[in-house]
Structures are given as structure tokens and as C-alpha cells.
Amino acid sequence: MKMPEITRRDFVRLGAGAAxxxxxxxxxxxxxxxxAAQSLPDGRRIRFAIVGTGIRGCDLLRSARKVPxxxxxxxxxxxxxxxEAGKEAYGADFDATGDYRRLLDRKDVDAIFIATSDHHHRRVTLDAVAAGKDVYCEKPMSHSVEDGFAMLEAVQANKRIFQAGSQRVSSILYAKAREMYASGQLGEVHEIDAKWNRNSPGGAWVYPIPDDASTETIDWKGFLVDAPDHAFDPRRFFxxxxxxxYGSGLGGDLFVHLLSGIQVITGMNTPAQxxxxxxxxxxxKDGRDFPDLLETAFEYASPNGSVQVHVHCNQSNDDGDQTIVFNGRLGTMVVTGNSVTLTPQDVRPKFEAYGWDGMTQAQREKGRAAWNAAHPGPLPPLPETETFTLPQGYDDTAVHIANFFNAVVTREHVTEDEVxxxxxxxxxxxxxxxxxxxxxxxxxxxAKTIKA
Ligand SMILES: NC(=O)c1ccc[n+]([C@@H]2O[C@H](COP(=O)([O-])OP(=O)(O)OC[C@H]3O[C@@H](n4cnc5c(N)ncnc54)[C@H](O)[C@@H]3O)[C@@H](O)[C@H]2O)c1
Incomplete structure (x- = not known):
């Protein structure tokens, strides 16, 4: 398709500066x-314990130590x-055990952080809330639909504060994106495209297996817990x-971050239809169950009609940062890991010559003259393209943790609650x-279930 023909007169109408x-x-x-300015009433500090001090648990502890x-x-x-890795990450000594239930018995523990493999989230959450603890549970909240509702019901029945832990939900970046989305600058949005690619063995979960991994150092039966029995296999553990x-593939690893971002920015806090x-x-091709490339077309209901959400993750290509693109009638908003940019669509009226290509020169000229007569005067300038960026080193996980600690005191729901x-x-x-x-x-x- 040819680009619309723009005459010198149109150019002047558009304004030479704006091109x-x-x-x-x-x-x-x-x-x-x-x-550092955060404080709770009476100088109180929330006392928490963490279950699972692997990759994420250690990262949580590194972020938590910034939260006073x-x-x-x-x-x-x-x-x-x-x-030992957990204590090293936090930079302090504390009670460390192989059995998390010992932590739940402690009356001085207010809250439990859960950073275990997905298949333990339900069991640890249910035990923690029954013991009167508030819970910060890593994403994906659940390993199955059934687990998710069991967790939600237990949290609510025990009147506990629950926060799921996906990235950026508490970030000032998403707050800015939400503000821009709500401002109407995008117009109606019916199409969202989200992706997060990684191109390395680590990005494809081929994590190192340390040389001390054995049934002496790993409680293998404790790891399997409700999962089918299996001989000790360090690949399955790490x-x-x-x-x-035990896991949820790319859906649980990366889709959940992107979908949480879409939920918080648009306010569509519902499951896809x-x-x-x-x-x-x-x-x-290493015997894994999950695909290394997954694309999903979701349809969400919204007050203005359905929203099509396309999410894709590929472990064999990295074409840049994670992105969520909101395609609206009046603007396009691109949210990456550290920036949000809103570019207005140019929907100002213009003479579209393409539609006149199948007509005579005389018809075209007449059409253009009529159009120009109907649109006198210069066009308004396009609004600015605006970008907001995060400062270097901004740690949204620390902010997420701080929000959770505040909620433990105020008893007010956090954004990323159990629902x-x-x-x-x-x-x-x-x-x-x-x-x-x-x-x-x-x-x-x-029925709170996926239709068979
Ligand atoms: N929010 C994020 O950005 C982010 C990043 C990475 C991982 N995660 C999530 O964090 C969770 C943990 O992932 P990971 O990469 O740290 O896994 P990991 O395998 O590195 O660590 C999990 C640890 O949990 C321990 N564990 C499991 N069940 C336990 C139990 N019942 N009691 C005590 N310890 C138990 C294991 O021994 C293991 O050391 C997953 O749900 C994952 O999806 C979130």
C-alpha cells in the first residue's frame, strides 16, 4: 500500500516544525x-521468616535488608x-531449619515469605495462615487452578494479609503507566502485546547443579511432597x-509477570475469558515437559468490549527488553523493564490520496479541493511523545516488600492480594x-475452573 500523498499545502497545515x-x-x-523514610507505628519492625532460600529467596532477602x-x-x-546462602544474602545470622513448620510455631513471627518451587505454594500458605501468619508468596501464586482457590479461601477465612510477588506491581513505573492509561490519552485499547524473550541456558532454566547435591544435603522426599514419587534427580530439584x-513453565515463570503488569495498568483484575x-x-530438547517457546492469545472482558492480549516468550531469541505494548486508538504506550513511553497516534484529519488512485485526475483534484475546503486552517499540533524512566538501581522488590510490611500493620489489602x-x-x-x-x-x- 502506498503512503498517503502529502502536498506542500498539507505540509504547511501540519506545521513544518512538527513535520x-x-x-x-x-x-x-x-x-x-x-x-529509608519508611516507618511503622511505635517504631515497630515486622518480624518475618522465609521458606525457600534458593535463587529468588536470596534475592528477596537482599531486597528486604534495604527495608527498615x-x-x-x-x-x-x-x-x-x-x-547458609540465605544468611549470607541477608548479611545476618538467624534461626535456619529444614522444617518450615518450626518457624510457624514461633509466636514472634508475624509473616512468612514463600519462595519455594510452585508446587509447595499451596501447602506452605495454608499452614502459614492457619498458624496466624501473614504471607508474601512468590509468583505464580498457584501451581493449579484448584490450588489458587484453596489458597484464596484459606487467606480470607483466616483474615490474613496476602501478597503475591511478581515484578514491578509496586513500581513507580507501573504507577506512571497506570496514570497514563487512565488519563484517556491512549483512547480505547482493545489490543495488548506482551513479550519477554531470553536467549541463554540460564534463561531456559538450565541452572547449575552444585557438587554437594545428594540425598545427604537435600530432603528429596520433602521436595516431592504431594508430587508423584520419583528417584532422586538433582535436575528435577534445581x-x-x-x-x-513442580513448575508451571513459561506461563508461570514469565507470563505471570506480564499479565500482572497488564492487570495493574489497565485495572482489569479478572481472569482471561x-x-x-x-x-x-x-x-x-533435554527431556523437559514444557515448551521453550510459548505464545498465547488471551481474550479479556472489559467495560468497553473485549481486549485481545497476545503474550509470547521464547527461550531461543532475545530481541531486547521485556515489553508490554498497549495499542489504543489515540496512542501507543510501550512499557519496558525500566521505561514507559506514550506516543500519540496521528489521527488528525488528512487527505488520503490512496483512495483516489482509481479515479481520474479531474476527480482527484476535485476531491482534494473539497477536502481542503472542508478543513480550513492549520491542524492542531500533535501532543508530545512522553517517556518516563526509572533511576539506576531502583529496586521495585524492596518497595513491594515495604508495601507488604505496611499492610501487615494497617490490615488494608495490598494491590497484588490473593484475588x-x-x-x-x-x-x-x-x-x-x-x-x-x-x-x-x-x-x-x-464453576471456578477451566472448561474441559
Ligand atoms: N518474582 C520474581 O521475579 C521471581 C524470580 C524468580 C523466581 N520466582 C519464584 O520464586 C519461587 C522460587 O524460585 P527459585 O528460582 O528461587 O527456585 P529455587 O529452586 O532456586 O529455590 C527454591 C528453594 O525452595 C526450597 N523449598 C521448596 N520447598 C520447600 C519447603 N517445603 N520447605 C523449605 N524449603 C523448600 C528448595 O529447597 C529450594 O532451595 C518460584 O515460585 C518462582 O516462580 C519469582
Missing amino acids: LTGAVARTTLLEPAPL TGVCVGSADLYSTRL RWRCFRD RAYSSGGTYTY FGNNAAIGCHLANQSFFHRTIAEWDAE
Whole structure:
């Protein structure tokens, strides 16, 4: 298709400075509130313990030590070396055990952080809330739809504060994106495209297996817990994301972050209505259950009609940062890991010559003259393209943890509560159900299940 023909007169109407795109761009650095200024009533500090001090558990502890309103007083892990890794990450000594239930018995523990493989989230959450603890549980909140609702009901029945832990939900970046989305600058949005690719063995969950890994150092039966029995296999322990018995594949690993971002920015805090996935295992043919490339087309309901959400993750290509693109009638908003940019669409009236190509010169000229007469005067300038960026080193996990500690005191729900976390995790389960059954997965809200 030819580009619309633009005459000198149109150019003047558009304004020479704004040229064809009208693009005036502005970049602003976002300013975070200092975490050190956080305080709770009576100088109180939330006493928390953490279950699972592997990759994420250690990262959580590194972020938590920046948050003055909480203090870690205990940890549990099934691999004895990781008990040391957790203390090292936090930079302090505390009670460390192989059995998390010992931490739940402690009356001085207010809250439990859960950073175990996905298949332990339900059990640890249920035990923790029954023991009167508030819970910060890593994403994906659940390993199955059924687990998610069991967790949600237990949290609510025990009147506990629950926060799921996906990235950026508490970030000032998402707050800015939400503000821009709500401002109407995008117009109606019916199409969202989200992706997160990684191109390395680590990005494909081929994590190192340390040389002390054995049944002496790892409580293998404790790891299997409700999963089918299996002989000791360190690959399954350290690379559990590859296996359906313990993990949730790309859906649970990365889709959930993207879907949580979409939920918080748009306010669509519901499960998708349906999903269709495709993909395959193209590079990592190492006996894993999950594909290394997954694409899913989700359909969400919204007050203005449905929203099509396309999510894709590929472990064999990295074409840049994670992105969520909101395509609206009046603007396009691109959210990456550290920036949000809103570019206005040029919907100002223009003479579209293409439609006149099949007519005579005389008709074309007449058409253009009529159009110019109907649109006198210069066009308004396009609004600016605006970008907001995060300062270097901004740690949204620390802010997420601080929000959780505040909620433990105020008893007010956090944004990523049990309903929000469950909805995002349902997206992951819909995607996996569709992939493995080669069918459209439909959400049955009344029955709280995926239609067979
Ligand atoms: N929010 C994020 O950005 C982010 C990043 C990475 C991982 N995660 C999530 O964090 C969780 C952990 O992932 P990871 O990469 O740290 O896994 P990991 O395998 O590195 O660590 C998990 C640890 O949990 C321990 N564990 C499991 N069940 C336990 C139990 N019942 N009691 C005590 N310890 C137990 C294991 O021994 C293991 O050391 C997953 O749900 C994952 O999806 C979130």
C-alpha cells in the first residue's frame, strides 16, 4: 500500500516544525520515595521468616535488608547449603531449619515469605495462615487452578494479609503507566502485546547443579511432597521449572509477570475469558515437559468490549527488553523493564490520496479541493511523545516488600492480594491447558475452573 500523498499545502497545515509525525519528545526521570523514610507505628519492625532460600529467596532477602520496617528472624530450606546462602544474602545470622513448620510455631513471627518451587505454594500458605501468619508468596501464586482457590479461601477465612510477588506491581513505573492509561490519552485499547524473550541456558532454566547435591544435603522426599514419587534427580530439584510436577513453565515463570503488569495498568483484575496457545520445544530438547517457546492469545472482558492480549516468550531469541505494548486508538504506550513511553497516534484529519488512485485526475483534484475546503486552517499540533524512566538501581522488590510490611500493620489489602495473584496465575494455567490439550481453554467463572 502506498503512503498517503502529502502536498506542500498539507505540509504547511501540519506545521513544518512538527513535520510528518509531529513528534516532540520529552523524557523524565521518575523520582522514588526513599525507602529509608519508611516507618511503622511505635517504631515497630515486622518480624518475618522465609521458606525457600534458593535463587529468588536470596534475592528477596537482599531486597528486604534495604527495608527498615522489617527484620528476618528465620529461614527454612530443604537443601542444607541454602540455609547458609540465605544468611549470607541477608548479611545476618538467624534461626535456619529444614522444617518450615518450626518457624510457624514461633509466636514472634508475624509473616512468612514463600519462595519455594510452585508446587509447595499451596501447602506452605495454608499452614502459614492457619498458624496466624501473614504471607508474601512468590509468583505464580498457584501451581493449579484448584490450588489458587484453596489458597484464596484459606487467606480470607483466616483474615490474613496476602501478597503475591511478581515484578514491578509496586513500581513507580507501573504507577506512571497506570496514570497514563487512565488519563484517556491512549483512547480505547482493545489490543495488548506482551513479550519477554531470553536467549541463554540460564534463561531456559538450565541452572547449575552444585557438587554437594545428594540425598545427604537435600530432603528429596520433602521436595516431592504431594508430587508423584520419583528417584532422586538433582535436575528435577534445581531445574524444577522444566517439569509439570513442580513448575508451571513459561506461563508461570514469565507470563505471570506480564499479565500482572497488564492487570495493574489497565485495572482489569479478572481472569482471561479464553486462551489459545501454540509453541514447542525447539532448542532445549533435554527431556523437559514444557515448551521453550510459548505464545498465547488471551481474550479479556472489559467495560468497553473485549481486549485481545497476545503474550509470547521464547527461550531461543532475545530481541531486547521485556515489553508490554498497549495499542489504543489515540496512542501507543510501550512499557519496558525500566521505561514507559506514550506516543500519540496521528489521527488528525488528512487527505488520503490512496483512495483516489482509481479515479481520474479531474476527480482527484476535485476531491482534494473539497477536502481542503472542508478543513480550513492549520491542524492542531500533535501532543508530545512522553517517556518516563526509572533511576539506576531502583529496586521495585524492596518497595513491594515495604508495601507488604505496611499492610501487615494497617490490615488494608495490598494491590497484588490473593484475588489479584490468583487471577494472574489463572492466565498461566489457561495458557498451559490450551498448549497441552491443543484446544481453546475457556474460563468458567461460576464453576471456578477451566472448561474441559
Ligand atoms: N518474582 C520474581 O521475579 C521471581 C524470580 C524468580 C523466581 N520466582 C519464584 O520464586 C519461587 C522460587 O524460585 P527459585 O528460582 O528461587 O527456585 P529455587 O529452586 O532456586 O529455590 C527454591 C528453594 O525452595 C526450597 N523449598 C521448596 N520447598 C520447600 C519447603 N517445603 N520447605 C523449605 N524449603 C523448600 C528448595 O529447597 C529450594 O532451595 C518460584 O515460585 C518462582 O516462580 C519469582
